[in-house]
Amino acid sequence: MTSINFCFDIWTGSNRHSYLGITGHWIDVEGDEKNALLGFERIQGEDSHSGENQAAVFWKVIKKYGIEHLIGCFTLDNASNNDTALKAIARYLRRLNITFVLEERRIRCFGHILNLVVKDFLWGSDPELLKLGLEERGDDADEIAVQQFEKDFDSWKKVGPLKKLHNALVFIRASTQRLDQFANIVRTTYPEESNVSVIPVIGNLTRWSSDYASLKWSLKKREALTEYLQEAADSKDYKQFSNEDMLSTDDWKDLVDIMAILEPLKRNTERFQFAYASGSIADIIPVMDEPFEFFEAVREVHKHNDR
Structure with a gap:
């Protein structure tokens, strides 16, 4: 199995609640492409859209699956809070002695x-x-x-x-x-x-x-x-x-x-x-x-x- 590449973004429902959607994309041991919704988490608080908050929600989901060591690249939009989120994720990974170079892992969303x-x-x-x-x-x-x-x-x-x-x-x-x-x-x-x-x-x-x-x-x-x-x-x-x-x-x-x-x-x-x-x-x-x-x-x- 390859590393898992991720996308995440915030979506606001008609009930005015905000959610962070997280998807994973990888190649399995048989060489088949796999895509999955890994989390659709409610985010709250005054700074719910901040990069730090998004990173915390993402990390909670990743730990639940136990795939911290499989983190690959991130395809995200150009929002500056996404840069902040990846910096926070890099800090989480460093605590596990996992190298994460942001410039190599950050892919801009062409859409x-x-x-x-x-x-x-x-x-x-x-x-x-x-x-x-x-x-x-x-x-x-x-x-x-x-x-x-x-x-x-x-x-x-x-x-x-x-x-x-x-x-x-x-x-x-x-x-x-x-x-x-x-x-x-x-x-x-x-x-x-x-x-x-x-x-x-x-x-x-x-x-x-x-x-x-x-x-x-x-x-x-x-x-x-x-x-x-x-x-x-x-x-x-x-x-x-x-x-x-x-x-x-x-x-x-x-x-x-x-x-x-x-x-x-x-x-x-x-x-x-x-x-x-x-x-x-x-x-x-x-x-x-x-x-x-x-x-x-x-x-x-x-x-x-x-x-």
Whole structure:
């Protein structure tokens, strides 16, 4: 049996409890690849997301299986608390006289890197996002700060049409009256569609796939959204809606272009999640070049686009 390689990450449930998921990956004595969920542990306390706390939970699980001497490499996202966690694990191992060189055992999660790249493409290097440290922290690392930031959507400095779309969708969902009026327009505009979704899908800061879902939904409802927003802009009852958030024809063209860029990146992400779930180097390395080549091609296509 080979060394066991690990992945771990924090997940927050709908009950607002946080859990640390730990998976192990190894080759057995017969040469077969094995993958297993080793732990799904509740983590608590004020510093539940800290690297030290994660390391303590990980070590408890490892000791339960008695596999301290089989620890191999770790594939984790780019959160700085993961660096702290591995430093703490290295200290645990040194007490057992086991050598652990962090730089040799730390593997960066390519899926997370791709997530950061696409977020930067969508939103830019926003000073407010940098202030929160979201680019360098885990997806759930500062959830309270993220939730507070999302509440003030005027401070969410998305660029161009994405910001307009986000603000428009938030405006519609802000009251049941607006939702009802929008729903009537949707059903009138798309009478042939049964059970058509009338509740706007709104993206969030942590995962670009939520903005992908929001954009995909909005493009399907473009005609209804345009009609509703025009009525809102003309109505004295909706002083809260800014004409600056009205989506122009050029804005919609930009949104279509953005969607065309996100589609293959979405497929690429799903390949990592499902087809390449084991994270084999033979699977990952060839695919790492695809996003780079794709963005190079996109830049060439849009190099004369001044929008």
